[in-house]
């Protein structure tokens with residue numbers, strides 16, 4: 001009990017001295033109850049009806065996982081057999097269905113970010129959603145906005161999108177809308193500040209309120225506004241409390257300020273207490289097991305007991321289930337109302353196996369039906385693979401290739417992996433070409449077209465003499481192959497992943513920003529003998545490449561990221577000019593790791609209680625390089641094309657009639673309850689004749705449980721179901737609806753001034769003004785496909801939020817009275833046009 005009180009007192013007591021915040025963060029009790037609203041009303045009404053008909057143990061069943069490997073999916077809840085409602089199936093991950101077959105391996109998040117294409121982001125979400133639905137999955141565990149990418153070595157950055165919160169926010173929203181349009185609930189994860197793998201299970205991240213809002217919370221706000229059905233709280237602590245029992249981040253920010261109406265699930269094992277998590281806003285415990293006797297779980301029977309004792313009020317339990325059911329009903333619309341049965345097992349590739357592998361008492365049955373869900377998705381995978389290639393250098397007209405006389409393809413990263421693309425479980429090796437990182441964010445490849453295969457095929461068509469060497473440490477062989485080739489293409493990699501796999505000493509996070517497997521030496525060796533050396537990078541993020549940029553014999557450099565199953569075909573499309581490169585770097589390429597400012601904490605001074613203050617504030621990636629006046633190798637947003645573009649006529653329209661900003665206010669209704677609970681002990685113990693499977697997690701209380709209080713162990717504020725104030729920046733999903741009013745429309749005219757068709761990615765940056773703001777921040781982008789000589793006007797919408805800062809005192813967004821500028825160009829640095837931004841509409 002002492003421990004419990006300690007936990008509850010942590011948050012209200014926090015004051016971040018280093019950032020000068022003058023008020024302690026608002027406490028987050030009680031946990032806000034869902035109330036429907038914008039986009040949720042119909043789902044909410046259906047959920048109310050369903051939840052009202054459930055008993056206490058049935059409700060608890062839907063909130064608690066049955067245990068790791070208890071059922072067929074990586075996460076499965078209990079079910080409601082009385083009403084014929086099967087258990088929820090939750091499955092990784094952000095780039096495709098994990099742990100099965102006959103599925104696609106899509107390009108990683110970081111690649112779709114590099115396309116800067118809302119259309120491709122959306123379509124990728126739709127096709128992933130179709131695959132999850134086809135396997136009978138209810139919840140896809142993605143997309144990822146945490147890590148955001150505070151540090152470039154972050155092991156899971158590639159699962160997400162970009163260290164820029166605006167780009168990540170757009171990618172989150174489009175991906176979520178895509179997935180959910182196909183009848184599958186998306187999950188915005190890992191909430192929040194899970195920025196590194198080292199110490200992730202206990203690191204305490206100290207953050208100030210303004211940085212939280214302007215950087216890390218931003219893309220989650222977009223996810224909530226897009227209607228995301230679920231959010232996964234992360235492993236780490238934030239300002240002293242674990243993310244899955246953190247009333248500031250979950251209750252106050254997510255459920256109150258952002259008015260999130262869906263449910264919060266724990267990362268696997270990220271729940272630490274029964275009451276702390278329930279009152280701190282958790283709605284679903286995953287995978288459910290992991291607690292002492294008698295329940296073997298922190299929820300399940302333990303939650304039922306806490307409700308019977310009054311330590312968790314009925315309204316809080318009802319709210320958990322309402323949120324879960326509303327998310328489910330919300331996505332079942334249009335052509336996607338059906339709910340196929342689960343027809344795969346995450347735990348075996350065989351047709352039959354134990355139905356409940358965690359138990360030695362399980363019966364055996366058919367667990368894999370091998371349903372093929374790939375559809376025609378290879379086409380989009382190839383398109384994204386090609387359109388995410390970032391051309392970083394292209395000199396002496398090295399690219400596109402045009403029937404070269406000879407070609408040497410050099411490096412293990414061009415090759416098929418011996419034993420097949422899935423030879424290493426969860427991609428925990430680099431023996432051939434790398435097309436995704438490692439860890440739980442992976443999927444099995446149905447096949448993987450290696451670059452060597454695709455290029456050899458092209459060479460045969462063109463009568464190009466093709467040579468191919470493997471063995472990155474045999475530099476003599478590489479030089480011999482390269483020395484006489486008209487083009488020497490060197491493939492190199494640097495991978496990253498999740499910390500349950502350590503690869504070449506890298507425990508998830510990359511230990512450094514250099515290439516793996518002797519890659520830098522390989523490039524140098526080839527470039528020392530071949531004046532047309534083309535470098536292809538399959539990396540998890542930036543690597544140090546200044547030497548290659550400067551090397552006169554390195555004529556071209558392309559970042560291909562983690563492109564998924566069509567890797568070689570997509571790359572060949574770009575190398576041969578079938579696709580004119582249009583990818584733009586979603587991160588900045590520093591000349592050294594120190595140049596990034598913020599650093600990953602590899603060794604904590606106190607490893608038992610690792611803690612790190614994000615005192616760089618919002619200054620990460622390009623914002624930091626600029627502030628510190630450090631020139632990187634390539635800036636955020638960079639990328640070349642085979643054609644050229646000109647920019648003209650920057651015009652700004654102020655939307656003078658926009659309604660004024662209005663702080664939200666008033667009170668919520670009091671907490672509703674649905675149905676009455678039978679609180680007699682007999683109603684909540686396992687029924688006679690029910691055969692339990694040990695150690696499966698069940699919702700029933702043990703027959704010996706004393707279920708009569710005391711309720712007083714829970715803080716009064718946490719069990720108070722009376723009407724609560726709405727926060728000024730809140731009131732609607734994603735925050736105050738007025739934040740998304742468009743205040744300005746900014747347009748430019750773009751012309752293709754070259755000889756081939758191509759797509760420009762114009763980018764809008766805004767200077768908010770003042771030393772405490774970055775020089776400028778991304779606030780718009782578009783794609784303009786143009787034939788030679790063709791012009792097009794593109795328009796960017798600037799919302800109120802886009803030109804606001806977070807005021808920690810008023811707890812609201814405000815447009816500060818500082819002179820503002822807008823910049824339009826083809827990267828953070830390559831600005832073509834600029835203007836002062838007129839004052840906002842008088843009413844604003």
Ligand SMILES: *[C@@H]1O[C@H](CO)[C@@H](O)[C@H](O)[C@H]1NC(C)=O
Nearest residue numbers: 057058061078079080081087
């Ligand atoms: C809870 O779910 C489990 C697993 O699906 C099921 O066996 C059990 O009957 C459910 N309990 C209730 C009370 O519905």
Ligand SMILES: *[C@@H]1O[C@H](CO)[C@@H](O)[C@H](O)[C@H]1NC(C)=O
Nearest residue numbers: 126181182333334335336337
């Ligand atoms: C539903 O499917 C039909 C037939 O395939 C199609 O014409 C229609 O556009 C689809 N509707 C939606 C909302 O996707």
Ligand SMILES: *[C@@H]1O[C@H](CO)[C@@H](O)[C@H](O)[C@H]1NC(C)=O
Nearest residue numbers: 346347348349422424425444
């Ligand atoms: C299933 O097969 C894939 C290779 O296709 C392998 O990576 C995976 O480990 C296998 N899973 C199990 C549970 O055996």
Ligand SMILES: *[C@@H]1O[C@H](CO)[C@@H](O)[C@H](O)[C@H]1NC(C)=O
Nearest residue numbers: 358359360361693694695696
């Ligand atoms: C089955 O597992 C239980 C623990 O869940 C253990 O006590 C029991 O000995 C096991 N039985 C067999 C036959 O392995």
Ligand SMILES: *[C@@H]1O[C@H](CO)[C@@H](O)[C@H](O)[C@H]1NC(C)=O
Nearest residue numbers: 415452453454456468469470
């Ligand atoms: C590349 O070279 C290796 C080793 O000589 C060979 O096994 C492989 O078939 C070659 N790959 C291609 C695509 O030619």
Ligand SMILES: *[C@@H]1O[C@H](CO)[C@@H](O)[C@H](O)[C@H]1NC(C)=O
Nearest residue numbers: 405406407465483484485486
């Ligand atoms: C170099 O390449 C040319 C044409 O591609 C060929 O004629 C010549 O024999 C090659 N020389 C060596 C040393 O391989």
Ligand SMILES: *[C@@H]1O[C@H](CO)[C@@H](O)[C@H](O)[C@H]1NC(C)=O
Nearest residue numbers: 504511512514515516517518
């Ligand atoms: C960086 O890490 C990779 C992967 O472990 C390793 O191959 C490389 O040698 C390291 N670079 C340096 C400079 O230590």
Ligand SMILES: *[C@@H]1O[C@H](CO)[C@@H](O)[C@H](O)[C@H]1NC(C)=O
Nearest residue numbers: 527528529530531551552553
């Ligand atoms: C570039 O390649 C040529 C061979 O064509 C070689 O002689 C020269 O030394 C190389 N330049 C550098 C800087 O390595």
Ligand SMILES: *[C@@H]1O[C@H](CO)[C@@H](O)[C@H](O)[C@H]1NC(C)=O
Nearest residue numbers: 654655656838839840841842
């Ligand atoms: C909007 O207001 C600005 C001044 O803020 C003014 O210059 C402009 O003419 C107004 N536009 C319209 C359409 O009223």
Ligand SMILES: *[C@@H]1O[C@H](CO)[C@@H](O)[C@H](O)[C@H]1NC(C)=O
Nearest residue numbers: 807808809810811814816817
């Ligand atoms: C923030 O809000 C407080 C209280 O409303 C106000 O006094 C202060 O001036 C605001 N700060 C800025 C920078 O506008």
Ligand SMILES: *[C@@H]1O[C@H](CO)[C@@H](O)[C@H](O)[C@H]1NC(C)=O
Nearest residue numbers: 821823830831832833834835
């Ligand atoms: C803004 O544009 C003007 C020309 O209109 C140019 O002189 C100036 O350097 C530009 N400023 C920036 C920061 O790009």
Ligand SMILES: CC(=O)N[C@H]1CO[C@H](CO)[C@@H](O)[C@@H]1O
Nearest residue numbers: 134136340341342343369371
């Ligand atoms: C599409 C399809 O084949 N779905 C099957 C999934 O598996 C269940 C059994 O678990 C079948 O009933 C479905 O037909």
